[in-house]
Amino acid sequence: MNNYEENTIVCRCEDITLKEIRGLITQGFETLDEVKRICRCGMGPCQGRTCQQIVMGEIAKATGKDIKDVKVSTFRPPVESIKLGILAEAAGGEDEK
């Protein structure tokens, strides 16, 4: 069991294992936002598209809630990562008033 928890990567961007996630939930980090802030799970380039569902499932399991009652994190734009240079070009020459 321990091996399985240690070898399962929940957040690939930030390299966080199932064991770490379960440990944090046990310590009282019982919402997605709290888990995210303490270990960066979901803050990497994919913005939680891989790990969010898994962490929500773990929170539901540990707290006895239905997964539909586990609050999702606020969606943070942009939808896809975008280069600063492309944005700068789009801005053109005018300064914001």
Place this chain on the structure above:
Amino acid sequence: MKSSADVVIIGGGISGLSTAYNLARLGCRDVVLLEKDSLYSGSTGRCAAAFRQTFGLEINCLLAKKSYEILVNLIELLDYHRDIELRQGGYLWLLRTDKEVELYRKNVQLQNSLGIESRLITVKEALKIVPHLNPEGIKACTFHQKDGHVNPFHVSQAYAEAARRLGVEINTFIKVTDIKVENSRISEVITNKGKVATHTVLNAAGPFAKDIGRMVGVELPLKPERHQILATEPVEPLVEPMIICTDFYCTQEPHGSFLMGYGAPSEPEGTEVSSTWKFLEEIAKRVCKILPILANIRVVRQWAGSYTMTPDAAPIYGPVPQVEGFYLAVGFSGHGFMLGCITGVLMAECILGKETTLPLDKFNVGRYERGELLKEPAVA
């Protein structure tokens, strides 16, 4: 939730958590902290994770210096078992007009006289610190190596855990809906999940502090305003210091992501923290001009938080004259996180009637009526 407490703290950001810990440390352990969301979910958790001592007013420099001295020893002080990611890469202010250079020359003199080792440096020296800097239009810079970055989630969490160990009750997802006052004295805090009888309340509610003030009939001179920020993908170390100037700031976290933002002058008063596309374009344009190497780095996330501004961009600490037992730690004007360590010490001392580490009278809310504004010039 307890039905009574010696002190009720409203707000689970750095100011409230740090005060909770310091009250308990000084022997006042019957403390209840109320946070309407999760801990550090407001301004603290939304900030740019930076700290500095380089202010332009003596009293603000002293405040920031004391806070810094606590921060660098925080892990030992609070016996925290995680990393707080403290890194002193310095603050580099870019000065682009003669007027700015003159102002910052004076600031550096003041800072040096207080033992803060900032320097006015040439553009050539700045390029040694940040080789990727585009020097065009920059006349001079100031640099202070000891300023830097620290993770606000972990600093706050460290205070929360230390406070809990000392017996403080910290409640999340409980919203204060009213405060009862009897004969001009605080008597009870009412929440959506019950009541707490108390004679002492600390208002540390950040951008919501104005609403909390109104519950006891006190109109606070606060203007919460939105400041937007973004984070990029993590990349190799490129820029050591926080780069800051009148129209943006930009810093690379130890983890590799860049954080950057600015305050738009047209922001209306309010606690709204949505994101705009306009901000993305505008910040990208400003930052790419100064740090062209960032053009190829991808933005992965944008969000916003509130600066709770006061008329002189300096915090309000202390009691209010109208209501006995109502204390304020509000209006940090964008510096609440970096001043958090000292805020807790000062507010705990103040509430317990002890002599405060720094004199608090200048920070009293009454200064606005008396016309004794502090007028901090070094704000970005």
